[in-house]
Amino acid sequence: MHSFGYRANAVLTFALTILALMCAIASFSDNFNFPSPSAEIQIVGFNGFKKKPHGNDEVSLTMNITADLQSLFTWNTKQFICSDKLGFGCPMTIWNPFFFVFVAAEYETPQNSLNQVSLWDAIILAKEHAKFWIQTKNKYRFVDQGSNLRGKDFNLTLHWHVMPKTGKMFADKLVMSGFRIPEEHSV
């Protein structure tokens, strides 16, 4: 501590050590947030159900999505992802917390025990926008690998990814079941 340089070095190293500790504590504090997200998805109607020329089934549908995900926001939340197209075209705004959500149709076929098709996604930039209602057609095409969709029971799952400012990114989902695709092709 005898010279300007030594003192400056001491302040800097100690300050950075504490900063790392503060970030660790901030990350740890997320454990004391017990979120209670709620979501509901209703299918308003099927707009079309056709067999594509090469034999794959394609469904078009309109749905109502109601969700309240505000409790997932903490002071350490940077980005909350509610879609399955992770990071594609996301405005990576470091200083604005946002989150990302996606709805996926999930069903079982003889070949695969779990098929996931992303239907809709969104980036929510602020906590105030985490409570929303939207009526939308499927944003991404709902196409099966094959023709297994006739009369198929499927789940609509709301997935979200939370990106904290410090610490581990985590994901969770809400599963809504009891949806069924029409028995016959409409075209």
Next chain:
Amino acid sequence: MDWQGQKQAELWMQILLLVFSVGALATGYIIGSFRMMMLIYAGGVFFTTLVTVPNWPFFNRHPLKWLDPSEAEKHPKPQKAVVSKDKKKSSKK
């Protein structure tokens, strides 16, 4: 900066940084703003740097008291070192 000053500077650096970090963390958590925590802490680091890094007069209140030259002349340095030097030289020869 004298010896006492160095000790004080280090102590104050640690106290100030810890106090600011705890304050920043508490404020940030309570008002739910990570940004505010960072701003408070950055301010704290700046303040700490300002207080403890420059050689302020209050770190120089305990100057070392060296003996006067006249006093030193009354107590001449022991000659032992010189003698041993000679011995080494002679031994080398």
